[in-house]
Amino acid sequence: MARHYIGTTDQFPVGEATLVQVGGRKLGIYRFDDDQFHALLNYCPHQGAELCRGPVTSWLRSPKPGEFQYEKEGEIVRCPWHGWEFDIRSGCMVVDHKVRTLTYDVTVERFDVSVDEGKVYVKI
Ligand code: FES
Numbered sequence: 001m002a003r004h005y006i007g008t009t010d011q012f013p014v015g016e017a018t019l020v021q022v023g024g025r026k027l028g029i030y031r032f033d034d035d036q037f038h039a040l041l042n043y044c045p046h047q048g049a050e051l052c053r054g055p056v057t058s059w060l061r062s063p064k065p066g067e068f069q070y071e072k073e074g075e076i077v078r079c080p081w082h083g084w085e086f087d088i089r090s091g092c093m094v095v096d097h098k099v100r101t102l103t104y105d106v107t108v109e110r111f112d113v114s115v116d117e118g119k120v121y122v123k124i
Helices: none
Strands: 003-008 017-022 025-031 037-041 056-064 067-078 085-087 113-116 119-123
Touching: 003 017, 025 119, 037 113, 056 085
Parallel strands: none
Antiparallel strands: 003 119, 017 025, 025 037, 056 067, 067 085, 113 119
């Protein structure tokens, strides 16, 4: 596993993905408003759309009709093709765990990102 320089922190705006190519892979780099960085493979596990071109949003819950709660603001990416949503921190598909049916783990490959003196690196 190698550490790759991908740019300076100011090249990565908060609230959207910055697409980079590292080690032959296309990644979306996400910077949160607390200056944490995350990287996801730009490939949706459903049918292969460029996941990181999708909007960054929040998880919407509806505990009862007409009532909406937004959680994980700015931490969810929605696939631009069929709308599957993934937690950017974990790469896991977001689901309501109280509603059960047959389940299958769906994740997006994620990579470690580090910042050193204003320079951003990703490990691949
Ligand atoms: S390809 Fe992403 S939800 Fe279908």
